[in-house]
Amino acid sequence: MALHWFAIIFAWASVVIFFAVAVYRVVKISSMPLGLRWEVYPIPHEARDRREYGGSYMEDVDWPKKHERRSFWAEVVEFLAPEAIEIGTEIVTMKKVRGHNRYGIWAFSTLLHWGIYLFVLWALLLIVQSLTRSALLAAVAGPLLVVACAVGLVGAAGLIVRRATTPDLARYTAPIDYFNLAFLAAIFVSGLISWAGDPALAGHRAYMSAALTFQPTAVSGAVLATFLLFWAFVVYMPFSKLLHYVIKYFLYHQGLWDDAFKTKGSAADRQVIRQLGYRVKWQAPHIAAGKTWLEEAQMISPEGEKK
Amino acid sequence: MSRQPIRFRDIARLTDEPLNPLSADELMPLPALSDVPELTPPRPRWLENYDLSLDGFSDFDIPMPKTPEERERLVRGFLTGLEKLLDPETNWTFAKLFRLSLDYCMRCQTCSEACHVYLGSGRQEIYRPTYRSEILRRIYQRYFTPAGKLIGPLIGADVEVNFKTVWRLLELSYRCNICRRCAQVCPAGIDNALIAREIRKLFSQELGIAPTELLRKGTRQHLQAGSSTGMNPAAFRNSVEFLEEIIEEKTGRKITIPVDKKGADILLIHNAGEFISWPENPAAFAILFDAAGINWTLSSDLLGYDVVNYAVWFDDVELARIALQHVEVARRLGVKKIVVGECGHAHKALCVIADRVLPGDHSVSERPRESCLPLLWDIVRSGAIRFDPSRNDFPVTLHDSCNVVRLMGIVQPQREIVRAVCSQPLREMAPHGVHNYCCGGGSGFAIMDTLNFSQWRNAVSARMKVKQILDAFGDVLDPGIRKYVIAACSNCKGTLREAINYYDLWEQHGIWYGGLVELMVNAMADLPGPYITWNEEM
Numbered sequence: 001m002a003l004h005w006f007a008i009i010f011a012w013a014s015v016v017i018f019f020a021v022a023v024y025r026v027v028k029i030s031s032m033p034l035g036l037r038w039e040v041y042p043i044p045h046e047a048r049d050r051r052e053y054g055g056s057y058m059e060d061v062d063w064p065k066k067h068e069r070r071s072f073w074a075e076v077v078e079f080l081a082p083e084a085i086e087i088g089t090e091i092v093t094m095k096k097v098r099g100h101n102r103y104g105i106w107a108f109s110t111l112l113h114w115g116i117y118l119f120v121l122w123a124l125l126l127i128v129q130s131l132t133r134s135a136l137l138a139a140v141a142g143p144l145l146v147v148a149c150a151v152g153l154v155g156a157a158g159l160i161v162r163r164a165t166t167p168d169l170a171r172y173t174a175p176i177d178y179f180n181l182a183f184l185a186a187i188f189v190s191g192l193i194s195w196a197g198d199p200a201l202a203g204h205r206a207y208m209s210a211a212l213t214f215q216p217t218a219v220s221g222a223v224l225a226t227f228l229l230f231w232a233f234v235v236y237m238p239f240s241k242l243l244h245y246v247i248k249y250f251l252y253h254q255g256l257w258d259d260a261f262k263t264k265g266s267a268a269d270r271q272v273i274r275q276l277g278y279r280v281k282w283q284a285p286h287i288a289a290g291k292t293w294l295e296e297a298q299m300i301s302p303e304g305e306k307k
Numbered sequence: 308m309s310r311q312p313i314r315f316r317d318i319a320r321l322t323d324e325p326l327n328p329l330s331a332d333e334l335m336p337l338p339a340l341s342d343v344p345e346l347t348p349p350r351p352r353w354l355e356n357y358d359l360s361l362d363g364f365s366d367f368d369i370p371m372p373k374t375p376e377e378r379e380r381l382v383r384g385f386l387t388g389l390e391k392l393l394d395p396e397t398n399w400t401f402a403k404l405f406r407l408s409l410d411y412c413m414r415c416q417t418c419s420e421a422c423h424v425y426l427g428s429g430r431q432e433i434y435r436p437t438y439r440s441e442i443l444r445r446i447y448q449r450y451f452t453p454a455g456k457l458i459g460p461l462i463g464a465d466v467e468v469n470f471k472t473v474w475r476l477l478e479l480s481y482r483c484n485i486c487r488r489c490a491q492v493c494p495a496g497i498d499n500a501l502i503a504r505e506i507r508k509l510f511s512q513e514l515g516i517a518p519t520e521l522l523r524k525g526t527r528q529h530l531q532a533g534s535s536t537g538m539n540p541a542a543f544r545n546s547v548e549f550l551e552e553i554i555e556e557k558t559g560r561k562i563t564i565p566v567d568k569k570g571a572d573i574l575l576i577h578n579a580g581e582f583i584s585w586p587e588n589p590a591a592f593a594i595l596f597d598a599a600g601i602n603w604t605l606s607s608d609l610l611g612y613d614v615v616n617y618a619v620w621f622d623d624v625e626l627a628r629i630a631l632q633h634v635e636v637a638r639r640l641g642v643k644k645i646v647v648g649e650c651g652h653a654h655k656a657l658c659v660i661a662d663r664v665l666p667g668d669h670s671v672s673e674r675p676r677e678s679c680l681p682l683l684w685d686i687v688r689s690g691a692i693r694f695d696p697s698r699n700d701f702p703v704t705l706h707d708s709c710n711v712v713r714l715m716g717i718v719q720p721q722r723e724i725v726r727a728v729c730s731q732p733l734r735e736m737a738p739h740g741v742h743n744y745c746c747g748g749g750s751g752f753a754i755m756d757t758l759n760f761s762q763w764r765n766a767v768s769a770r771m772k773v774k775q776i777l778d779a780f781g782d783v784l785d786p787g788i789r790k791y792v793i794a795a796c797s798n799c800k801g802t803l804r805e806a807i808n809y810y811d812l813w814e815q816h817g818i819w820y821g822g823l824v825e826l827m828v829n830a831m832a833d834l835p836g837p838y839i840t841w842n843e844e845m
């Protein structure tokens with residue numbers, strides 16, 4: 001019984017840990033200083049006629065005078081939506097990997113990612129089914145689990161083989177990278193075994209109901225293993241670089257696609273002014289010690305200052 | 308020739324032998340050329356005094372640390388610098404993207420095929436975009452993360468830092484053009500170019516080590532003498548007189564070029580290298596602006612006549628200093644805006660990157676800074692000048708400066724201009740626009756020629772551009788047909804000039820190069836004769 005209690009508590013704890021750590025990381029990244037502009041085109045939120053060829057507002061004369069304050073709605077429609085579509089398309093199709101990777105990993109990588117998406121969808125579906133007792137969802141859940149696990153397993157196994165047998169990939173693949181793939185493969189194998197022993201997923205549904213109602217119930221070892229592995233993965237993910245799908249937002253939205261120019265008195269301007277008050281701690285001869293960035297920027301010959 | 312694969316920890320190898328020696332037959336083939344130069348070995352004297360242990364090439368004529376204390380100091384300085392790079396406040400300018408790029412690479416190698424240096428080298432491992440990043444990542448993990456300290460080998464944190472590691476990493480950071488084509492294709496948004504730049508920055512800002520051409524004779528000279536060329540205001544004024552003579556000689560027009568005109572609409576700032584190497588370029592600007600009736604001026608103030616900002620490639624402190632001086636010049640003159648001449652990195656530095664180190668009244672909203680290209684297209688569109696495209700009746704291709712195109716999204720104005728002033732259709736390179744390949748001179752390589760570095764640039768980093776040019780002119784390679792490569796960027800032009808020379812492209816195939824404004828003036832219907840000077844006429 002202790003194990004079944006553990007399986008319930010672990011489920012909740014893993015979700016809490018996942019969100020707590022992910023939010024902590026996101027907050028930590030967001031609170032880092034505003035960096036310099038460093039965009040790379042094409043940028044999805046540029047005007048529609050320019051987006052295709054990678055053009056920008058800087059193709060116009062007098063662009064700094066054409067700044068318009070956008071409404072919240074325009075921000076969502078013209079900025080965030082095109083960015084979300086671009087990131088979403090990459091997540092679903094991995095088009096950059098398909099277009100540029102020569103090591104034959106696109107198919108496996110796409111299958112692995114789809115395996116994960118479908119597995120998460122399956123878990124969510126099971127929750128809804130437990131709450132609604134929908135017969136339709138119960139019927140769909142079995143095939144969905146099989147497809148998710150089969151697809152994900154082919155992807156994970158294929159990537160392990162590809163990485164291990166392609167010298168250019170093998171050199172860059174650390175034990176931790178194999179571990180991540182093996183971890184995912186283990187979830188998918190366990191999922192398939194649990195399904196084989198219980199194609200109607202009675203045990204899976206029983207476990208999910210138990211977890212939702214805090215009423216432990218006995219389920220088979222295979223079902224338990226599938227869920228425990230999955231929850232362990234949920235805990236592990238935010239501590240690892242597997243959180244890259246969240247981090248992508250920062251790398252794109254606040255990095256590669258951040259083309260916002262600064263207007264006097266804006267929030268960005270105020271933040272820059274604050275940051276120019278930081279002390280410069282670098283020590284090369286052409287940098288004077290103990291000055292702020294603003295003071296440092298006004299110096300021409302800091303070597304003289306140092307004497 | 309097959310060789311032992313290079314492991315990451317080999318970077319620490321305590322030998323002077325190059326980790327990855329290059330030979331010409333391993334480089335990417337250039338089938339259209341019958342005579343591709345061999346690589347010449349470094350001089351024995353260099354090998355005795357300097358460190359060429361990465362690939363047998365270097366721009367650093369700095370004696371290696373000899374004593375254990377000197378070596379230890381170098382290693383300590385490097386690790387202290389790395390710690391500062393990782394610190395959000397000390398490195399506020401780029402810490403966020405830098406750290407995320409170190410932490411979240413999936414090691415998929417999708418970026419490799421985007422890199423012209425890697426491809427041009429014949430896919431030599433050390434030039435892969437991820438190679439230097441992975442070395443730094445492994446050092447960072449080993450020395451700065453709990454996981455790396457506890458279970459280092461399991462996460463790949465296995466690179467030891469000794470003085471050789473430090474030196475080879477310095478060299479590696481100068482084997483990337485920071486063209487950011489790799490960042491464009493990375494599915495995770497990782498920026499290997501930024502990692503290369505941050506390594507350079509560590510060396511410059513913490514240890515004072517950077518190529519002589521970029522720091523001592525670059526940004527330092529720029530700030531102190533007024534120009535990275537060493538040109539002082541008096542020499543600049545002489546150059547302006549010289550431009551006026553060129554204009555009169557070539558066009559018969561007597562133009563007085565405005566200098567230090569208070570309250571002008573436009574302060575035009577060129578890369579001062581143009582006055583020395585390609586004076587017909589600033590002269591062409593003067594002809595066009597004069598003919599279009601633009602209220603403009605040049606400046607003879609310190610830094611006001613040299614728009615370069617080399618620091619954009621390696622040093623944030625110097626970047627801020629130079630950008631501040633540029634906008635101060637505009638303020639003193641009371642001009643409405645700064646327009647950057649045909650200089651790619653200066654475009655990006657002044658119009659984009661420096662925006663967030665220039666506060667308040669220096670914000671771009673108050674003191675606008677723009678590219679010359681949209682303005683030039685406006686001039687063409689306005690009809691103020693009559694152009695006769697038949698005067699440019701020769702094959703042309705267009706090299707896209709990475710800084711102007713991929714990094715600023717200015718793609719169409721220059722193409723519209725070419726269509727308006729040339730009679731033959733523009734031969735686009737493959738790929739082009741924001742997906743172009745760097746000329747091979749980006750991030751300072753164009754001006755770096757200490758020891759044997761320029762040979763490496765010509766042979767490796769410029770190789771893909773040479774191939775693209777040859778491909779674009781594939782059906783007209785006969786040397787009797789003159790062909791023009793447009794490069795609206797001083798550093799790209801410098802690189803092309805050297806590459807054309809190195810590969811003998813003029814003699815073998817009649818391929819020449821020049822700026823965009825020269826081509827425009829060449830097509831001005833009201834001028835008596837051709838403006839472009841081809842190689843044989845020089």
Ligand code: SF4
Nearest residue numbers: 412413415416418493
């Ligand atoms: S930088 Fe991007 S494309 Fe290159 S290996 Fe890392 S994740 Fe893959």
Ligand code: SF4
Nearest residue numbers: 422483484486487489
């Ligand atoms: S920035 Fe350009 S040169 Fe540097 S690694 Fe990336 S693609 Fe190669």
